[in-house]
Amino acid sequence: MKLGIALSGGGIRGIAHAGVLKALEDSGIKIDVIGGTSSGGLIASLYAMGYSPYYIYILFKKYSKDIVNINTTPIISGIKSFMLNKKLKLSGLKTGKSLEKIYDEAALRKGIKKIEDIKMPIVIPAVDITESKEYIFTNYIPKDEDKSKYITDISVGKAVRASSSFPAVFCPCEFRKHRFLDGGALDNIPVYEVKKQGVDKVIAVNFDADTVDDESNIMDIAMKTIDIMGNKISEKSLELSDFVLTVRTDKTGLLDTQKLDSCYKYGYESVMEHIDDIKNILNN
8 A cells, every 4th residue: 555645834833744754654654655835845855855754853953043034024014015005025035045055955965956856756836926826846747647737857945945935925936937936825735646646545734723812913813814724725635635634733833943842742742642543544
């Protein structure tokens, strides 16, 4: 039996996916195909290249501030500009070049330059905002599919940067004729694309939407909105999965690097709490 896993986007909470993969490994469950959107793509690409879940966690702790290096100013400025009917200048947003560089270096350490060089089947969605169309970065194009939708000859760094270019935080990622933004705009949990890779069963991993109360700040509200949209977009994908693992995140903000440790722990614990159910579904 071939097993696939689809990892959702969710900002810094994505490190929980490393905890999920670690728990599955510790439980003797082998992943054959992996897919991820946005932060899910960050984890999926490292895992597919051969980095262990715990090492991925260490890498995130080491480089998270360099990757993020941001506060809420761009988001606040964007809202203010919108309210005043002004155009938001892209120069005020992050380019994502630091993320691209870090991932290209991580890939080169494994002798990998482009997505097509990765051995483990992987899919990472992104959205071209000019065409309003989803593209998939992958090393294996499914048979009988529209090949124009799939991109294989892109560097690992550029692919994850494109899928993770969250609106109002990062500039669109340009690649050839494309201008890519966060893949979560159309496919926050790429279950369908993982299935196309020929797996028998798929585990989908998403995040529990935190509650909003009187003590919530603008980032809490933004994350709640993102979760609502992401879960709505992903309804059909979740229906296609064989098991949905929902990870709690304890009000972790989009770029809240101080909660990396707890998110990793939540991911691990979520698997172990449901390991019997997961094994039963995989064995049936």
